[in-house]
Amino acid sequence: MAAGEPGDLGGYYFRYLPQKTFQSLSTPETTSRLRQWSMLGRIKAQAFGFDQTFQAYRKDDFVMAFFKDPNVIPNLKLLSESSGQWITLGTEVKKIEAINVPCTQLSMSFFDRLYDEDIVRDNGHIVKCLDSFCDPFLISDELRKVLLAEDSEKYEVFSQPDREEFLFCLFKHLCLGGALCQYEDVLDPYLETTKLIYKDLVR
Template structure:
């Protein structure tokens, strides 16, 4: 791949803001969930038509582009925001399903004693799974494969971008303070999803369809994987979201840890 001619070039849109993440109220939620100052969205433009089958070369061009290398931000091991600063030797670009058009996707959570009609989440005796404390039926459904309600979402649904965002926000960071009600999780997920994903109405059927392609991206250098982090964790992620029509990329990044660093 090192000898392959580059096809794509990229430009960082430094003034682009993401209200779904940067708004003051949203920052308060992120602080409570131990994700504040650990999650970031950045937008770039690219200069050539894109097709999903080009994902690997596209991802490599992205992570070797000089402007991306100098402007794409990540958290260092000292919890400091810094440009990636490394030209990738290889990348892994995994497609993420993105078909859901409605938050009705989560209606089934109000069944089977997970969430009450009021929105309050059913509690359970504390259990511990890796870095997470499972204190309610929602988190049990999200991460405990042997729980009774795990099958409410099948494997393909669990790989949906909407579900993954919801799961990330529910599990939070290292010192997450969990919500008693599901409403903040659903509201935050909806707003982030809506801002990140592009939709278009079919002129014939009048039905909405999703234009965006979503990928999970990791990059490696001479010393191994460095982006999104050299330390793998379920809550450390980097999603590459491509709007081929507008030729926009949004990178959504988070590194697991504790909010409130100086």
């Protein structure tokens, strides 16, 4: 059997699609924002295709087959915690845990509640608060508080199912940024970048 052909991987065969690019991550405006948020060079998207029918109840088999596929192992990029450099997977994964990440939210009105609950002012400025810590993050405004502080009175503005949505996860990731993040004072840059990347990834 030739390398890359379906075998004992549940019938799944993957192919790397290097020609598929995600322009949302490389626009001048996005690049500038990612640099400010200490995320430039630390966020990457790659595309892989498959021809078989995906069955949700077999998601564990699907994900394990992906990480064992000979077209994935030498091409999938990971960010090394030790060096901070992008490296390839390079070896078969022995154990996985597949988690459903819903993509049911299709409108940025999902975040209107941030205005309704006085987390963001009508003019778009994020409301400040007394400094507190949620290791390793400094919480100095109501936005980071609603994202991180489970004991916050406004934490339930977003339900647990809301927080599992990919749209929310992407927004939270951008808002929290990297180790040397320079936070925004207004909400729009976070919303605009979230929308741009989300539309690029979820089609």
